[in-house]
Amino acid sequence: MxxxxxxxxxxxxxxxxxxxxxxxxxxxxxxxxxxxxxxxxxxxxxxxxxxxxxxxxxxxxxxxxxNCFSSAPEASECILHPDKCQAHLGISRDMQWSINHCLTPHIVYLANSSNIKVGITRKTQIPTRWIDQGATAAIIIAVTPNRHIAGIIEKYLMQYYSDKTSWQSMLKGVSNHVDLSAEKAKVKSLLPAELLQYYSTSDDITTIKFPxxxxxxxxxxxxxxxxxxxxxxxxxxxxxxxxxxxxxxxxxxxxxxxxxxxxx
Ligand SMILES: [Zn+2]
Known part of the structure; x- marks a missing residue:
């Protein structure tokens, strides 16, 4: 074929x-x-x-x-740096796109893709985002009303966790045991009050197996x-x-x- x-x-x-x-x-x-x-x-x-x-x-x-890299909303700065997303201020390459992609519920998560990492994504992208990163387990840390706030929380947590996947270790199937529930509890103690209001009470862990x-x-x-x-x-x-x-x-x-x- x-x-x-x-x-x-x-x-x-x-x-x-x-x-x-x-x-x-x-x-x-x-x-x-x-x-x-x-x-x-x-x-x-x-x-x-x-x-x-x-x-x-x-x-x-x-x-x-x-041309599209320079102008398309899918390639704008807020994709790489969510904390710099300005859609909530009405500033965007394409406001209609931002209404659908930035001004919608986002989640902040911890995932284990050989190492523990923090990340954010639109709520509707779960579990797609975790699968795309090759994560074997993930837990939701916070739910926010938009991309900007999720980005702020992620940036704060980057003091303690990497935001990168070690793609080579991930592909080699290296698995370091991570207790995501314990890490989530640790995050709760780290977050300042103004960010803690978005903390998620759901402690479900999604586990993912790859073929x-x-x-x-x-x-x-x-x-x-x-x-x-x-x-x-x-x-x-x-x-x-x-x-x-x-x-x-x-x-x-x-x-x-x-x-x-x-x-x-
Ligand atoms: Zn193009």
Missing amino acids: EYIGNIEKMLTQLDDNVKYILPIGEERIEMNQYIGKQISLQFQNQINCVACGTKTNKSFAQGFCF VEEYPVKIKSESFDKTQNVEGVLTGIKGQYLILDHSRVINIRKHRGYLVKFTI
């Missing part, structure tokens, strides 16, 4: 093992069934911006042409910017990465908008 189209980040479903679906053009390919099998991804030397569709020689911020048969040992990261063909036996999927034999991985999200021929 052969499919050609622009790829998008993989869609996911929380199940016993996470289910992954690769969008390629109009097709939606269920990927779990190909674990243990030979697959081939061949870059067709064309990238289309995920916002406007125009051809671009280089992708900015995971899928945008330079991985074999973890890479010494990771070799593949990219269509360097290699046209990425092929081999798919040994697992974690976060937004396909894991291939011989310890190779490819970040699908990084290649949003790339025109690819997928052969199985």
Whole structure:
């Protein structure tokens, strides 16, 4: 079977093992069934911006042409620095977009993706965000009415926790035991009163299992910017990465908008 189209980040479903679906053009390919099998991804030397569709020689911020990177709300500063989001002041590249994406309930969480990290996301992005980061467990710390306040809480907690995922450790399946309930209780004692009002009383821990048969040992990261063909036996999927034999991985999200021929 052969499919050609622009790829998008993989869609996911929380199940016993996470289910992954690769969008390629109009097709939606269920990927779990190909674990243990030979697959081939061949870059067709064309990238289309995920916002406007125009051809671009280089992708900015995971899928945008330079023009959209400079103007699209999806690529604005508040995405990388939520505490600088100004939508609540009526300032945004696109107010309608911000009403839907910034001025909606957000959560602050702690997740374990090999190491403990703090993060924020829109409430509707749970558990998608955790799956995309390859987290094996996560707990909600706070629920806020908008992105800005979630960003302030995250920034405060960055004094105590990293906001980064160590993607190589995550892909190697390194798991340091973290007691998320205990860490959450610790956060409660750290937060100042004006932020404590958003503290979540729900102590549910979401656990996530990924479909991985074999973890890479010494990771070799593949990219269509360097290699046209990425092929081999798919040994697992974690976060937004396909894991291939011989310890190779490819970040699908990084290649949003790339025109690819997928052969199985
Ligand atoms: Zn564009």
